[in-house]
Amino acid sequence: MRLKKVKLDPEKQAQFIAQVKREQAQRQQGYREKALAILPHICARCGREFAGKDLRELTVHHKDVNPMNNPPDGSNWELLCTSCHDDEHQEGQRQDFYGGYATAGSQEESLGHNPFAGLKGLIKPESGESESE
Numbered sequence: 001m002r003l004k005k006v007k008l009d010p011e012k013q014a015q016f017i018a019q020v021k022r023e024q025a026q027r028q029q030g031y032r033e034k035a036l037a038i039l040p041h042i043c044a045r046c047g048r049e050f051a052g053k054d055l056r057e058l059t060v061h062h063k064d065v066n067p068m069n070n071p072p073d074g075s076n077w078e079l080l081c082t083s084c085h086d087d088e089h090q091e092g093q094r095q096d097f098y099g100g101y102a103t104a105g106s107q108e109e110s111l112g113h114n115p116f117a118g119l120k121g122l123i124k125p126e127s128g129e130s131e132s133e
C-alpha cells in the first residue's frame with residue numbers, strides 16, 4: 001500500500017484547474033464569439049434553442065476535436081449545449097474544452113500534430129504522396 005502523491009496536492013491542483021479554465025475561457029471567447037455570430041443558436045444535437053443569458057450554456061464543439069483548428073467559415077464548429085457536449089465527448093476526452101492542457105506539458109505535441117496536418121491539406125492540395133525524407 002503505497003499511495004504516493006508525487007504530483008500536485010489537491011489545493012494546487014484546484015488552483016491549476018481554475019487557472020486553466022480561465023485561460024481556456026479567454027481563448028475560447030475568440031472563436032466562440034465568431035461561432036455564435038455565424039451559426040444558429042441551436043444545439044446541433046438536441047435542437048434546443050438558446051437566447052439571452054442561456055447562451056452561456058451553448059458551447060463550441062470542434063468537429064475534429066482540435067481546438068486549434070478554427071477556420072473562419074466555421075466549418076469545424078458545432079454549437080452544442082453543455083450536456084450534449086459532454087455526451088459528444090463521452091468516449092474521448094474533452095480536448096477542445098481543455099485544449100492542450102489536458103495532456104499537461106505536451107502542448108507542443110498537440111501543436112505540431114493536429115493543426116499542421118490540417119493546414120497542409122488546405123494550403124497544398126496537390127502535394128500528393130511525397131514520402132520524401
Ligand SMILES: [Zn+2]
Binds near residue numbers: 082
Ligand atoms: Zn443539446
Ligand SMILES: [Zn+2]
Binds near residue numbers: 060097
Ligand atoms: Zn467538443
